[in-house]
Amino acid sequence: MTAAPTPLPSALAGLKVIELGQLIAGPFAAKTLADFGAEVIKIEPPGAGDPLRQWRLLLDGTSVWWQVQSRNKRSLALDLRTPEGQDVVRRLAVEADVLIENFRPGAMEGWGLGPDALLAANPRLIMLRVSGYGQTGPYRDRPGFGVVAEAMGGLRHLTAEPGRVPVRVGVSIGDTLAALHGVIGILLALQHRHATGQGQVIDVALYEAVFNCMESLLPEYSAFGVVREPAGSAMPGIAPTNAYRCADGGYALIAGNGDSIFRRLMTLIQRDDLGSDPALADNAGRVARVAEIDAAIGAWAAQRPVADVLQALDSASVPAGRIYTVADIAADPHYRARGMLQQVRLNDGRVIDVPGICPKLSATPGGHRRNAPALGQDSDAVLKEVGLSDEQIAELRQRGIVR
Numbered sequence: 001m002t003a004a005p006t007p008l009p010s011a012l013a014g015l016k017v018i019e020l021g022q023l024i025a026g027p028f029a030a031k032t033l034a035d036f037g038a039e040v041i042k043i044e045p046p047g048a049g050d051p052l053r054q055w056r057l058l059l060d061g062t063s064v065w066w067q068v069q070s071r072n073k074r075s076l077a078l079d080l081r082t083p084e085g086q087d088v089v090r091r092l093a094v095e096a097d098v099l100i101e102n103f104r105p106g107a108m109e110g111w112g113l114g115p116d117a118l119l120a121a122n123p124r125l126i127m128l129r130v131s132g133y134g135q136t137g138p139y140r141d142r143p144g145f146g147v148v149a150e151a152m153g154g155l156r157h158l159t160a161e162p163g164r165v166p167v168r169v170g171v172s173i174g175d176t177l178a179a180l181h182g183v184i185g186i187l188l189a190l191q192h193r194h195a196t197g198q199g200q201v202i203d204v205a206l207y208e209a210v211f212n213c214m215e216s217l218l219p220e221y222s223a224f225g226v227v228r229e230p231a232g233s234a235m236p237g238i239a240p241t242n243a244y245r246c247a248d249g250g251y252a253l254i255a256g257n258g259d260s261i262f263r264r265l266m267t268l269i270q271r272d273d274l275g276s277d278p279a280l281a282d283n284a285g286r287v288a289r290v291a292e293i294d295a296a297i298g299a300w301a302a303q304r305p306v307a308d309v310l311q312a313l314d315s316a317s318v319p320a321g322r323i324y325t326v327a328d329i330a331a332d333p334h335y336r337a338r339g340m341l342q343q344v345r346l347n348d349g350r351v352i353d354v355p356g357i358c359p360k361l362s363a364t365p366g367g368h369r370r371n372a373p374a375l376g377q378d379s380d381a382v383l384k385e386v387g388l389s390d391e392q393i394a395e396l397r398q399r400g401i402v403r
Helices: 025-035 083-095 115-121 146-152 173-196 206-211 217-224 259-268 283-288 290-301 306-315 326-331 333-337 379-385 390-398
Strands: 016-019 039-044 073-077 098-101 126-131 200-205 241-245 251-255 320-322 341-345 351-355
Touching: 016 025, 016 083, 025 039, 025 073, 025 098, 025 126, 025 173, 073 379, 083 115, 115 126, 126 173, 146 173, 146 206, 173 200, 173 206, 200 206, 241 290, 251 290, 251 306, 259 290, 259 306, 283 290, 306 320, 379 390
Parallel strands: 016 039, 016 098, 039 073, 098 126, 126 200
Antiparallel strands: 241 251, 251 320, 341 351
């Protein structure tokens, strides 16, 4: 009989995280930590809980998104507007390693839960604060959502076809970028605490997280006065890279912008006249004649279905891909082989697919340890852990402070 493999350790085992706030940015940061072994206690309002529970498509009254965003977490349903609820947070913060909040600036201070108070009680505490515009500056008090941050950060201006209205990326990318910047900040702060024993505050603004990913946008404007404009599916200043319509109506995304890759691509489409042209030997020359190059590639792709185009490009070692729908993702063998399509059995026995864990660590991989919690599922256990008696918990519940 073969022995079961020994479970690999979790990278963040033993790390205690308190998650305040709701919806996307703060909870996504906490979810990422929870995936890698951190104990995350999610505090949400005792009435309806985190609004994400009701966002988009619901299964038995709860969003299936909830099963991704809150996996591996515990739920404490607690009213933060009450002195008793605030006292519970203080008790938790004294023992926590990390506290994550994404309220408007000043909300935590108004509850007596600002960093001055919490770090005085626990100098090792790392506090991640995510907000629309940051904790300082003239815009700090404005309400800020991810879509507004995407616009202010410069992204929304570029996500359009030339001359048409800028469009949303399609997912809450501003919130997610802020969350990932927050996770980076937490890991950096943990390294600093390891060396000094001191915690600190991490201030992440949604718009800054977007702006941090805008590549050469600002130096191009500073050096040349160039305002980069929308380019649709092309990559401005990098050629050829575009989405090309194929004979069956689908699109192939073709990235032939390396010098040797470009020559292979031109040989494949039987345009050696372009591949051997000295003027097109480097990116600058190709950018100057990108319309001509795109027309040649487009004419070739238009004569073939997507599958044939991609097969030919793969044989020529030219980077290319299909523009996937979620149905393509769910059917893709590479996604499944990499563990990015995981099945979760819900409490009623039904099984749904959810995204797997990213990134992949060889020695301390992340994993799905428990399903997303019901509202207040862990309230009693968490409150007892910070010293409340059964009688105290019953009183808080009777008053609606705890669920």
